[in-house]
Amino acid sequence: xxxxxxxxxxMAEEPxxxxxxxSRFESLMGGxxxxxxGQIYATLQRLERDGLIATAGERxxxxxxxxxxxxxxxxxxxxxLSQPEAGQSLLHEDFSVKLLLLRRLAHxxxxxxxxxxxxxxxxxxxxxxxxxxxxxxxxxxxxxLIIKGAILHTEADIKWLxxxxxxxxxxxxxxx
Amino acid sequence: MIDLTDVTKSYEKTAPSPxxxxxxxxxxxxxxxVMGPSGSGKSTLLNxxxxxxxxxxxxxxxxxxxxxxxxxxxxxxxxxxxLGFIYQFFNLLNQLTVLDNVTLxxxxxxxxxxxxxxxxxxxxxxxxxxDKAQEYPAKLSGGQRQRVAIVRALINRPPVLLADEPTGxxxxxxxxxxxxxxxxxxxxxxxxxxxxxxxxxxxxxxERIITLRDGRVADDALMQVAAPAxxxxxxxxxxxxx
Numbered sequence: 001x002x003x004x005x006x007x008x009x010x011m012a013e014e015p016x017x018x019x020x021x022x023s024r025f026e027s028l029m030g031g032x033x034x035x036x037x038g039q040i041y042a043t044l045q046r047l048e049r050d051g052l053i054a055t056a057g058e059r060x061x062x063x064x065x066x067x068x069x070x071x072x073x074x075x076x077x078x079x080x081l082s083q084p085e086a087g088q089s090l091l092h093e094d095f096s097v098k099l100l101l102l103r104r105l106a107h108x109x110x111x112x113x114x115x116x117x118x119x120x121x122x123x124x125x126x127x128x129x130x131x132x133x134x135x136x137x138x139x140x141x142x143x144x145l146i147i148k149g150a151i152l153h154t155e156a157d158i159k160w161l162x163x164x165x166x167x168x169x170x171x172x173x174x175x176x
Numbered sequence: 177m178i179d180l181t182d183v184t185k186s187y188e189k190t191a192p193s194p195x196x197x198x199x200x201x202x203x204x205x206x207x208x209x210v211m212g213p214s215g216s217g218k219s220t221l222l223n224x225x226x227x228x229x230x231x232x233x234x235x236x237x238x239x240x241x242x243x244x245x246x247x248x249x250x251x252x253x254x255x256x257x258x259l260g261f262i263y264q265f266f267n268l269l270n271q272l273t274v275l276d277n278v279t280l281x282x283x284x285x286x287x288x289x290x291x292x293x294x295x296x297x298x299x300x301x302x303x304x305x306x307d308k309a310q311e312y313p314a315k316l317s318g319g320q321r322q323r324v325a326i327v328r329a330l331i332n333r334p335p336v337l338l339a340d341e342p343t344g345x346x347x348x349x350x351x352x353x354x355x356x357x358x359x360x361x362x363x364x365x366x367x368x369x370x371x372x373x374x375x376x377x378x379x380x381x382x383e384r385i386i387t388l389r390d391g392r393v394a395d396d397a398l399m400q401v402a403a404p405a406x407x408x409x410x411x412x413x414x415x416x417x418x
Binding site for chain 2: 119159
């Protein structure tokens with residue numbers, strides 16, 4: 001979804017051809033989101049079919065074809081920019097389903113899974129901290145802000161896992 | 177190397193289970209974070225390694241020295257020469273200047289005053305505090321006080337640094353600076369044991385995270401070197417797309 005609007009947004013600046021879109025999109029994301037050129041062309045085809053972009057001029061050197069926003073594309077992009085995004089539904093995540101199932105199964109080691117998940121999230125925090133440093137060193141305050149969001153989400157995940165572990169411990173300890 | 181073998185610590189003889197029951201080894205030069213809920217045994221672990229508590233059973237050894245069997249004088253010498261302490265609330269002496277706070281442990285260890293002052297000024301310079309040498313702690317910010325406390329902990333070049341929630345009383349920027357200093361000290365080969373509630377700081381700076389629960393090691397995780405920016409990381413941010 002963001003790739004579609006990312007392309008429209010980049011084209012709001014000037015007409016672009018496929019490889020320009022790929023490199024500008026990746027640079028926008030600080031190199032942290034790679035897209036293959038096939039994905040770009042497939043998205044361009046859909047956008048053209050839906051009337052959101054149109055070819056700009058003739059084929060240039062080496063047969064490259066540039067695209068530009070149509071009026072409809074510009075309207076749709078502007079509307080998308082101003083819309084809030086619905087939050088992710090954490091309830092639908094695989095891990096939540098695993099947790100609920102494990103609780104129903106006798107002899108299942110819930111604490112072990114929680115610790116493994118927590119360990120993974122700690123490593124994820126470490127990786128994000130390194131990305132944060134890279135982004136700031138590169139002067140990409142905008143990207144650092146996005147990464148900071150991911151760090152806060154991951155910290156919340158760890159707090160939640162700790163809460164789950166507290167509950168598992170409470171259930172295992174004998175009543176006073 | 178810090179080596180705890182079948183160590184237990186019970187404060188009450190009638191308690192159904194000991195406050196702490198662990199076996200673990202920390203190799204020289206490792207930066208270890210100890211996490212866990214309140215009452216999980218973090219402080220007890222630190223106190224046993226510091227020789228402030230004696231184990232109920234088992235053996236605590238630091239660089240080959242069995243702490244549990246030492247007499248009081250030997251314990252005091254051990255703490256002075258082998259350990260540096262950093263506390264949440266700095267524990268600086270308010271009636272002494274920064275320089276005097278920092279040189280005091282060196283003088284207690286028998287270093288001549290002139291030598292101690294030279295070492296102290298060099299270390300204060302390293303943490304950007306040499307211009308505050310003649311100030312009193314009360315005039316410093318929390319972050320500055322903790323930097324002074326770090327220098328005080330390092331003045332006798334102890335092989336082991338024990339840090340108990342060193343960022344707990346600091347704002348996030350000062351906390352980050354203090355952790356940056358600890359990371360720099362670790363890169364020079366210092367063994368560091370850090371007790372913290374802060375998962376982000378632990379994951380960012382420590383290479384190993386031990387999680388205690390109910391006095392036992394519930395998890396002992398070696399961190400991998402942080403992966404460079406990769407698609408997988410941001411894909412996590414954009415779940416549900418495409």
